Structures are given as structure tokens and as C-alpha cells.
Amino acid sequence: MAINWYPGHMHKANKELAKLLPNCQLVIEVLDARIPAASSNPKLDQLCRDLPRLKILNKADLADPEVVSAWQQSFNRLPHCYCLQSSVEQRLEKSDLLAAIARLGLEASEERSGQIVIVGIPNVGKSTLLNHLAGRKLARTGNEPAVTKGQQRIRLDEHWYLVDTPGLLWPRLEDQEAAYRLAMTGTIRNTAIDLEDVAWFAAELLLAHYPERLAERYGIAADCDSVERCFEAIARGRGALGRGGSPDWHKTAELLLNDLRSGKLGTLSLEKPDGQARPAPLLTPQPPPD
Ligand SMILES: Nc1nc2c(ncn2[C@@H]2O[C@H](COP(=O)(O)OP(=O)(O)OP(=O)(O)O)[C@@H](O)[C@H]2O)c(=O)[nH]1
Ligand SMILES: [Mg+2]
Structure with a gap:
């Protein structure tokens, strides 16, 4: 989205x-x-x-x-x-x-x-x-x-x-990866974003650049390379489960973003000054599975 x-x-x-x-x-x-x-x-x-x-x-x-x-x-x-x-x-x-x-x-x-x-x-x-x-x-x-x-x-x-002055964005966020980084860090109202989408993007970025933080906080294996498995581990570890004990993606997304925004995942730099944003591995953020 x-x-x-x-x-x-x-x-x-x-x-x-x-x-x-x-x-x-x-x-x-x-x-x-x-x-x-x-x-x-x-x-x-x-x-x-x-x-x-x-x-x-x-x-x-x-x-x-x-x-x-x-x-x-x-x-x-x-x-x-x-x-x-x-x-x-x-x-x-x-x-x-x-x-x-x-x-x-x-x-x-x-x-x-x-x-x-x-x-x-x-x-x-x-x-x-x-x-x-x-x-x-x-x-x-x-x-x-x-x-x-x-x-x-x-x-x-x-x-x-x-x-x-009031906080300002601009009419079109042309760089959508940057827009996702703005959303992850809490700049854009939650009602204006798809929370699961943004958390999915955040998990991808963390898996690629800060896997040790996910391991420390949620016990996710350091070699985990699947966002879906990462979400599942967070959901099970934190009891963010829905009917029948399956992971509740929305609750898990909220949990991950709240932890990230409040610094519970440690200090994070999502962009470097050489113009190279710490890239998420995918160009187009992928939504979580239904
Ligand atoms: N961790 C951390 N939080 C901060 C810092 N400065 C401000 N905050 C928190 O960031 C949140 C937003 O702060 P505000 O000062 O309301 O931000 P603002 O830029 O005026 O926001 P708008 O008026 O909505 O545009 C608050 O919860 C602050 O406590 C900081 O240096 N570190
Ligand atoms: Mg203000």
C-alpha cells in the first residue's frame, strides 16, 4: 500500500x-x-x-x-x-x-x-x-x-x-522506502498506514541489518531469514495469538512497531550518510500473508 x-x-x-x-x-x-x-x-x-x-x-x-x-x-x-x-x-x-x-x-x-x-x-x-x-x-x-x-x-x-510550528510532510512521498521508514518510526498516523505492511517492512529491515536485536528480544534464531517465521516467533513468544492459537498478525505488528519506536530493540540507524539508505531487501514492501 x-x-x-x-x-x-x-x-x-x-x-x-x-x-x-x-x-x-x-x-x-x-x-x-x-x-x-x-x-x-x-x-x-x-x-x-x-x-x-x-x-x-x-x-x-x-x-x-x-x-x-x-x-x-x-x-x-x-x-x-x-x-x-x-x-x-x-x-x-x-x-x-x-x-x-x-x-x-x-x-x-x-x-x-x-x-x-x-x-x-x-x-x-x-x-x-x-x-x-x-x-x-x-x-x-x-x-x-x-x-x-x-x-x-x-x-x-x-x-x-x-x-x-506544526509537523509537516509534503504532498507526495515519492520515495516509498523512505515513507516506510517514516511510518516505522512513528511519523505518520497509524490510521493512515497499513500497520501490518509497515511492521513487515520493519521486520525485513531488522532481519537484514539487526538480527541480533530480534534474537535478544524475541529469541529469534540469528540465522532466521523469513519474515513470516520471525512474525510467528514474536506472536508465540508474546502470546499475540488469535482463535485456535494461530498468530494474530495485527497484534504482532503493533507489538513489533511499539518496541522499535520506543527503543526496546536498542539503538537503530536506518540510514547512512553516504546516501545509501540501509536498504530493506525488497524494493516494494511485501504484505504479510492473510
Ligand atoms: N527518545 C526520545 N524521545 C523524544 C526526544 N525528543 C522528544 N521525544 C518524544 O517524542 C514525542 C514527540 O515529541 P513532540 O515534541 O510532541 O514532537 P513534535 O515534533 O512537536 O510533534 P508534532 O507537534 O506532532 O509535529 C514525545 O513523546 C517526546 O517525549 C528525544 O530526544 N528522544
Ligand atoms: Mg509539536
Whole structure:
């Protein structure tokens, strides 16, 4: 099933962002450290033109530290761009932001406060970041996409305002493998995806690149190369069974995705910075059997 998710509120938020940007001096683009490529909005470059960009590799606690550092280095080679990491244990601090502003050559004006906008895909941690920088819980946060529905501006200090924005995707997710990675990590509302399809894709990817995690958590044999057997083992091990004791594919899919999204399968990097996404072995995601 092709994945696309561009509800009406995103269309509106996109227009509101386009109006706001001419009055901003800096764009903070929050990326998911597990999928820095798939979580980069291709429409943002057109919208932001040559505004300086601070890329934040957020949720770094859920990704492989070495791969995140490699991404950070590769982003730091881009012009007008500076990249930092942020995670639950080590959040981006206000002092880091002010240092980044200086590094990007921006100066606070004495007469008029400048404006910094925080943008990114849904559920990536934009509002959490705004609250942390503000030192107070001003924006609503939640572990589901599309929690923020409108812009929210706060004062960061005497020189800068900070604006939180709703999470944005784009009208067509052309790269469907990237779309599946977005879905696996919780960017797309569950009602807009086929959960079993996405979990099947996730299991393929884990079997190919992180079989030891499946072995550790579910006792799946390290040489298992069948997604169906992997699903069956999870279902039996976790009691996700339907009538007659056969595996309940839907429950199993939910279980696997919840474990993956919450970090119970350990740190995962699903893309590498050399442009080579850690590929799922199949080009077209295959649905689970009926
Ligand atoms: N593991 C981990 N979780 C994080 C991190 N930052 C934020 N989160 C969690 O990610 C979820 C989404 O956070 P939000 O701040 O609401 O995300 P958002 O980007 O504002 O989402 P929308 O408003 O829906 O676009 C929440 O459950 C946060 O607790 C992080 O660095 N690591
Ligand atoms: Mg938000």
C-alpha cells in the first residue's frame, strides 16, 4: 500500500510557514537521528531559500552514535548550515543555540528582536525542544504525530523569539522506502498506514541489518531469514495469538512497531550518510500473508 499523509492542517501550516519565513533569521530543522534523510523535507529548501539552517539530529538516544556523528559531519559540510545532536540525556541547551547562532554569523539586533522558527516532520520533538529551551512547558507535546496544530511564538531572551510550528510532510512521498521508514518510526498516523505492511517492512529491515536485536528480544534464531517465521516467533513468544492459537498478525505488528519506536530493540540507524539508505531487501514492501 502506497503511503502518503498530507491532511488539511498540514496544507494550512505550510502556507502559514511560507508567510512567517521572510520575518525569520534562522531555521531550526529538527530531524530524526535514526532517519536523517527520510526526515528531511524536500520542500523546505525552496521555502527557506538561503536562510541559515541549524539542523538538529534529535532522538539521538534511539540511534547508533557513530552513524549519528557521521551524519552530523556530513551536514556540517553544507553551506549556511550547522548541525548539532540532541537526545533525552543530552538536550540542546539555550547556550548551545546561542553559540550556533554566533557560529552561523547571525547577530542579534539591538533595536529589534530576531525570530527563529523550529520546523520538521511530525512527532520528531520540535515542541519538546521549544519547551526545553524556554525552560517551561509552554507547548503541548505527545507521542503521536500532529499534536501541534498552529504556530506558537515565545520569547527566548531579550534578542530572540522562537516559533514552534506544526509537523509537516509534503504532498507526495515519492520515495516509498523512505515513507516506510517514516511510518516505522512513528511519523505518520497509524490510521493512515497499513500497520501490518509497515511492521513487515520493519521486520525485513531488522532481519537484514539487526538480527541480533530480534534474537535478544524475541529469541529469534540469528540465522532466521523469513519474515513470516520471525512474525510467528514474536506472536508465540508474546502470546499475540488469535482463535485456535494461530498468530494474530495485527497484534504482532503493533507489538513489533511499539518496541522499535520506543527503543526496546536498542539503538537503530536506518540510514547512512553516504546516501545509501540501509536498504530493506525488497524494493516494494511485501504484505504479510492473510
Ligand atoms: N527518545 C526520545 N524521545 C523524544 C526526544 N525528543 C522528544 N521525544 C518524544 O517524542 C514525542 C514527540 O515529541 P513532540 O515534541 O510532541 O514532537 P513534535 O515534533 O512537536 O510533534 P508534532 O507537534 O506532532 O509535529 C514525545 O513523546 C517526546 O517525549 C528525544 O530526544 N528522544
Ligand atoms: Mg509539536
